[in-house]
Amino acid sequence: MKQYSDLEFLRLSRGQKFLYRLLRFLIAIPVGIGRFFAKIWQGIIAGAKALGREIKDIAGTFAHGDWKTRTSFLVMGFGNLARGQILRGLLFLLFEIVFIGYMALTGGYWLSMLPSLGLEGPSETYNEILDTYTTAYHDNSFKILLYGVLTIFFIIAFIYTWRQNVKQNRIAERILASGKKLKSGKEDLRSVVDDQFHKTLLALPLTGILIFTVLPIVFMVLVAFTNYDGAHDGYANNLFTWVGLKNFNTMLSWSSGGGSQSYAATFGEILTWTLIWAFFATFTNYFLGMFVAMAINKKGIRLKKLWRTVLVLTIAIPQFISLLYVSKMFAKDGILNGFLLSMGWIQQALPFWEDPTWARITVIVINIWIGIPYLMLITTGILMNIPADLYESSRIDGANAWQQYTKITLPYMLFVTGPYLLTSFTSNMNNFNVIYLLTGGAPTNPAASSAAGSVGYTDLLITWLFKITTGAESQYYLASVVGILVFVVVALISLVVYNLLPSIKNEEDFR
Amino acid sequence: MSENTAKRHMGLRASRALSNTLIHVLLVVMSVVWLIPFVCILLQSFRVESTWQVGYVIPQKWGFDNYVNLWNTDFPRWYMNTLITALVTAVLQTVIVLCMSYTLSRFRFKMRQPLMRFMLILGMFPGMLSMIILYRVLKDLGLTQANAVPGLILVYVASSGMGYYVSKGFFDTIPMSLDEAARVDGATRSQVLYKIILPLAKPIVIYTILTAFMGPWGDFVFARYISFGASAGKNVAVGLYDWLSKDQINKSYTLFCAGGVLVALPVTLLFLFLQKYYVEGVTGGAVKG
Numbered sequence: 032m033k034q035y036s037d038l039e040f041l042r043l044s045r046g047q048k049f050l051y052r053l054l055r056f057l058i059a060i061p062v063g064i065g066r067f068f069a070k071i072w073q074g075i076i077a078g079a080k081a082l083g084r085e086i087k088d089i090a091g092t093f094a095h096g097d098w099k100t101r102t103s104f105l106v107m108g109f110g111n112l113a114r115g116q117i118l119r120g121l122l123f124l125l126f127e128i129v130f131i132g133y134m135a136l137t138g139g140y141w142l143s144m145l146p147s148l149g150l151e152g153p154s155e156t157y158n159e160i161l162d163t164y165t166t167a168y169h170d171n172s173f174k175i176l177l178y179g180v181l182t183i184f185f186i187i188a189f190i191y192t193w194r195q196n197v198k199q200n201r202i203a204e205r206i207l208a209s210g211k212k213l214k215s216g217k218e219d220l221r222s223v224v225d226d227q228f229h230k231t232l233l234a235l236p237l238t239g240i241l242i243f244t245v246l247p248i249v250f251m252v253l254v255a256f257t258n259y260d261g262a263h264d265g266y267a268n269n270l271f272t273w274v275g276l277k278n279f280n281t282m283l284s285w286s287s288g289g290g291s292q293s294y295a296a297t298f299g300e301i302l303t304w305t306l307i308w309a310f311f312a313t314f315t316n317y318f319l320g321m322f323v324a325m326a327i328n329k330k331g332i333r334l335k336k337l338w339r340t341v342l343v344l345t346i347a348i349p350q351f352i353s354l355l356y357v358s359k360m361f362a363k364d365g366i367l368n369g370f371l372l373s374m375g376w377i378q379q380a381l382p383f384w385e386d387p388t389w390a391r392i393t394v395i396v397i398n399i400w401i402g403i404p405y406l407m408l409i410t411t412g413i414l415m416n417i418p419a420d421l422y423e424s425s426r427i428d429g430a431n432a433w434q435q436y437t438k439i440t441l442p443y444m445l446f447v448t449g450p451y452l453l454t455s456f457t458s459n460m461n462n463f464n465v466i467y468l469l470t471g472g473a474p475t476n477p478a479a480s481s482a483a484g485s486v487g488y489t490d491l492l493i494t495w496l497f498k499i500t501t502g503a504e505s506q507y508y509l510a511s512v513v514g515i516l517v518f519v520v521v522a523l524i525s526l527v528v529y530n531l532l533p534s535i536k537n538e539e540d541f542r
Numbered sequence: 543m544s545e546n547t548a549k550r551h552m553g554l555r556a557s558r559a560l561s562n563t564l565i566h567v568l569l570v571v572m573s574v575v576w577l578i579p580f581v582c583i584l585l586q587s588f589r590v591e592s593t594w595q596v597g598y599v600i601p602q603k604w605g606f607d608n609y610v611n612l613w614n615t616d617f618p619r620w621y622m623n624t625l626i627t628a629l630v631t632a633v634l635q636t637v638i639v640l641c642m643s644y645t646l647s648r649f650r651f652k653m654r655q656p657l658m659r660f661m662l663i664l665g666m667f668p669g670m671l672s673m674i675i676l677y678r679v680l681k682d683l684g685l686t687q688a689n690a691v692p693g694l695i696l697v698y699v700a701s702s703g704m705g706y707y708v709s710k711g712f713f714d715t716i717p718m719s720l721d722e723a724a725r726v727d728g729a730t731r732s733q734v735l736y737k738i739i740l741p742l743a744k745p746i747v748i749y750t751i752l753t754a755f756m757g758p759w760g761d762f763v764f765a766r767y768i769s770f771g772a773s774a775g776k777n778v779a780v781g782l783y784d785w786l787s788k789d790q791i792n793k794s795y796t797l798f799c800a801g802g803v804l805v806a807l808p809v810t811l812l813f814l815f816l817q818k819y820y821v822e823g824v825t826g827g828a829v830k831g
Binding site for chain 2: 177224225228231251331344347356400408412496510521
């Protein structure tokens with residue numbers, strides 16, 4: 032498609048401009064995705080090249096190194112110890128001893144069991160004396176998978192440390208050859224709060240993220256390729272094992288099994304609603320919040336602080352209280368229906384939570400109630416940053432309020448809050464609290480419900496995932512597949528939008 | 543000034559006055575809509591004549607019965623659970639978040655960009671997935687059900703490093719020249735942090751403490767999963783949620799209201815007190831993205 036220059040673009044009529052922008056947007060999507068994969072491919076090639084360099088460097092270190100260096104290849108830290116860097120040497124040596132000890136004692140077992148996820152399940156044996164069955168437990172698939180992954184992490188850490196150990200020898204050799212002195216243990220300790228301070232600061236947070244975020248995610252991604260569920264819990268009932276891509280086939284196939292709707296159809300339905308919800312939840316809040324902020328900011332409005340405080344108050348009150356309470360207010364026998372009935376405005380209770388369409392609209396409306404104060408806070412600050420002379424000069428040129436809004440305020444706001452809108456869209460897709468506390472997914476959609484758990488018309492993918500795991504059959508593997516698909520959808524949206532945003536500038540520009 | 547323009551000015555002024563009146567009316571209506579649920583909760587917590595959900599708001603008989611009755615339930619235990627969780631989390635999470643954001647803002651090291659990109663991608667996975675495994679692991683450690691509090695704290699704090707964006711944005715606005723000047727004067731990197739940056743970072747420290755403190759009061763999903771089946775391990779959100787379940791709502795609807803008031807009160811007061819810092823943090827965070 033022809034790309035217009037700025038001047039040509041300005042000459043277009045309004046309709047043409049819109050069409051042009053739309054086309055550019057649509058073209059940008061596949062281009063962006065293609066570029067992403069190209070980048071991944073480049074990354075792989077770069078990684079392979081780097082690996083080759085590393086191996087060459089290691090071989091070179093061995094070939095040219097002295098006996099201290101060569102011994103270090105087997106006994107980590109030997110070179111440091113022999114050259115007088117006692118502290119570093121001891122740490123390397125200690126790490127190697129711990130690693131070998133761990134692998135010999137338990138790591139080897141976990142690793143060897145990982146391909147099968149356990150060979151022997153629980154077995155029952157009859158005890159004649161007590162006249163009961165006793166169950167003997169053997170392998171534990173859950174632990175094998177968990178510790179197997181941990182062991183792989185550990186091995187990676189070991190390889191990295193070993194590489195550092197080799198590298199240090201080469202560096203030490205070079206420093207000594209040039210006649211300089213090596214760093215002493217004291218200097219090393221000092222660097223922990225100085226040169227290497229960033230590593231000290233990051234150690235704790237990153238360990239936490241590794242164990243409590245990365246490890247669970249890796250584990251759950253792997254679960255999608257197993258048959259882990261309530262009946263195969265890996266220990267007390269049955270072991271679970273690898274099943275390959277079977278779960279993905281189940282989730283993405285259109286053929287329905289056993290009368291109920293196919294998983295693909297259910298997934299499609301819920302995904303559609305999730306996207307509709309995220310769209311409305313994000314943009315209704317955004318525009319209405321901005322409107323309220325502008326209304327309060329407007330010249331001549333009194334008690335500005337009071338209005339803001341009233342709205343901010345609703346942020347402070349824990350969401351579960353307000354959401355639960357509001358959900359009961361809208362119930363069939365709730366305050367709102369009671370009020371409307373007693374006033375004689377309606378003849379029977381309005382089906383806020385019983386009718387699918389009513390329920391969907393009600394959650395969006397209540398979400399506006401929750402979201403406006405937050406957006407009002409955010410936009411107030413940004414609105415005040417817009418230079419006042421822009422409005423001044425536009426007024427002199429005869430612009431009315433609406434023109435000022437569409438030509439000055441909105442473009443500025445969209446530019447500045449673009450990234451925020453994106454994150455807000457994706458976090459609305461995963462907005463568990465609002466949906467679960469308001470409706471719990473209700474009203475039930477019987478056609479979409481299945482053995483994996485009941486599905487309601489207001490269920491988002493994330494609440495569906497929750498229902499699958501807590502459902503009667505606890506089909507963790509299906510939940511895991513849903514989780515991965517959620518990730519794919521979120522990542523795709525982020526990728527496409529992120530590349531289109533004008534405000535993604537170089538981070539350093541802010542300084 | 544000609545007569546015509548004077549008239550136009552009058553018209554403008556009149557229309558402005560009209561629109562301002564309209565906005566005032568709108569703001570009053572909005573404030574009422576926003577406050578109604580909370581006023582209702584407050585009123586119903588004083589209702590004595592029935593514990594049911596009824597179709598009217600203003601109690602026929604007033605009293606503190608519901609608040610007194612709260613003492614005979616597990617509510618005080620839940621309250622303490624939540625308070626302890628919130629206090630400990632506030633301290634530890636703040637330390638972790640500040641370490642993370644300060645480092646990513648101030649230091650330029652090789653793994654910085656890959657690390658940030660990696661965490662961005664991690665954040666796209668629904669956190670709910672991790673719940674199953676975290677539950678099993680904590681169960682093996684004996685930190686579930688009645689002992690859920692330490693388990694909850696562990697999980698909240700351990701993964702909090704991911705939420706560094708807002709405070710990193712704040713640190714980015716402190717000029718690097720301050721650091722450099724201190725470094726030239728011979729300060730170590732850690733001295734720069736303690737003596738130069740932290741005193742300047744008071745607003746963001748307060749913001750981080752405030753959000754970390756408020757988080758556990760509202761956490762529902764994970765707390766419910768982890769304290770499953772044991773009333774002693776619940777936090778207020780889980781406990782109060784169960785009071786509104788189908789088989790309990792008729793017994794404990796007004797109890798819920800009273801409990802809700804007691805939960806909302808301290809958090810709201812604290813929040814209003816520190817509002818300024820919260821607004822600063824939120825605004826900054828949104829602009830930085």
